Amino acid sequence: MLLPIEEYRMSFPVQTIRHSYSHVMAEAVIKLHPGTKVAIGPAIDDGFYYDFLFPEALQPDDLPAIEKEMRRIISANVPFNRVEVSKAEAKAMFADEPFKLELIDGLEDGTISIYEQGVFRDLCRGPHVDTTRDLKPDAFKLRAIAGAYWRGDEKRPMLTRIYAYAFGSKADLEAHLKLLAEAEKRDNRKLGKELGLFSTHEEAGPGLIYWHPKGGRFRVELENWWRDEHYGNGYEILFTPHIGKSWLWETSGHLGFYKEGMYSPMEIDEDDYYIKPMNCPFHIMIYNNDVHSYRELPLRWAELGTVYRYERSGTLHGLMRVRGFTQDDAHIICTPEQIEDEIAEVLRFSLHMHKTLGFKEIKAYLATRPAGNGAVGDPAMWDTALESLRKAIGKEGLAYEMDEGGGAFYGPKIDLKVKDALGREWQLTTIQFDFNLPERFDMTYVDSDGQKKRPYMVHRALLGSIERFFGVYLEHTAGAFPIWLAPEQAVVIPVGPDFADYAATVAADLKKAGVRVKAMLSDERMNAKIRDAQNQKVPYMLVVGAKERDEGTVAVRVRDGRQLPAMPVAAFVEMVQALVRERSLEL
């Protein structure tokens, strides 16, 4: 198909467009802030950034001027020219740019490409658009300034990064800004506050979650379901201590390779005890308490285990990144012959759980043995493990990506990411082989030939952590939970004070039937109560007046605005019970 000329001009890949914008921004910055050194400026998912070293600190107020200068450059229709030079020539050209010199030193010998537009030139592999006219003056927006270490290394200088959104057209930019506005409305911290679900308290310690009554309702329902599903799928549930003596963590190796993630020890009877960052060593203590026959395997042991990990203060974020959290952990201990079926089963189980929660799109990321000699375990075991992971993915027909060398030193893994209602991906599930701990704790089972053998051990968390899952689910549902997880399932609203008694009776009947309900009997007007209930995302609002009282019915308003025909109280109870039983996602 032939495109009009203008369409051709726009048909550069968006990554190329973003990268060209970043050069334009660098030109603008150099012009407005002479003496600034440039570092790197790549395209990213929704735009681009460029890292600079400014002679004086850049303020957010400086961004509009930069944006304006960029528009001027764009409308000036400046061509991008590619120039090829030798390494020595390049070093001469960028003699004043220490970061560029370092980059040049890192390049292979041979020709080096430079891109020039106007007075600005940059070391760059390219490609770029033809001229600045291929960029739209209204399809980008400078977003924020942020600190970023040169080459991501905290031992190197802190540079100033300018982030920007950039797209091929104004419409795409606006659509993206709209998505961001929607995401902001769903922010777990905001909804947690508005819906009275949880809080954090700086005076009591950041990164620690306080679950309020309504958050507690959600959690109890979620955990009850989780336990039922685990018992129904061949798991046993464990409870283990929150602290353990240093012997445990020395044996596990955590004090060797995970110490920065652990809190300082407390001394009890002259021994050092550490609060647990992981549950695995405790589960192994239970395993090693007895001699195990191959006949007992596989063992699937799960625990809602609360762990504490040190996270740097700058990384804490609402429910998503905290310092104390409850993993929905499990360890599967099995023979080599069983491993393939066990992996397939845990993957099937994960997908079943996610589907029940309403996640439709799920993608797998398969991480293999890291390069170098840091990895533990026999390469043959890695191969078997990887094969079982790959087969399980194939069996479930799951889309997946390879993450070569992305495995932990102790084993390969599958991570599952779910796509939420806004199309964002969240990692929840991780299924990891562990070739390290069985060795360190000398775990064994007696095989059919009477020999002691080493079992396979797999860690897995389905929801990840209850806290983080709560955050993801809040953002996915915007706080409008399915009925079985809703902290309040219904409210009863009398149209006036005369009907308060009937409203109270209805609420009492519903409560007796197991419905989470509250009668709204304050002296507010009915409209105000409906508004409150809507804002609290209560699934059902039961409005009662003379008609309902006389007929023993309720008028049902649904959270989505639908109005159901008036029904007897018993019929409403039946409806709710059926939806809860089915864990329906619809009301």
Place this chain on the structure above:
RNA sequence: GCCCUUGUAGCUCAGUUGGCAGAGCACAUCCAUGGUAAGGAUGAGGUCAUCGGUUCGAUUCCGAUCGAGGGCUCCA
């Protein structure tokens, strides 16, 4: 931890070019008899994050600390 921003009532936010601290919502009391997204009046509520400095005087300016927000390879 580091860079930038930021901290005023339970919540969302104004404000003081350094001179008695403000609004809306929420809360309390009263009035209002009401049918599907905010009825009205009155009242209570703050050591302006904390500590120090400058100043006749600091919530305001400066510094430090603590927290929060946006970032800084990976990881629940």
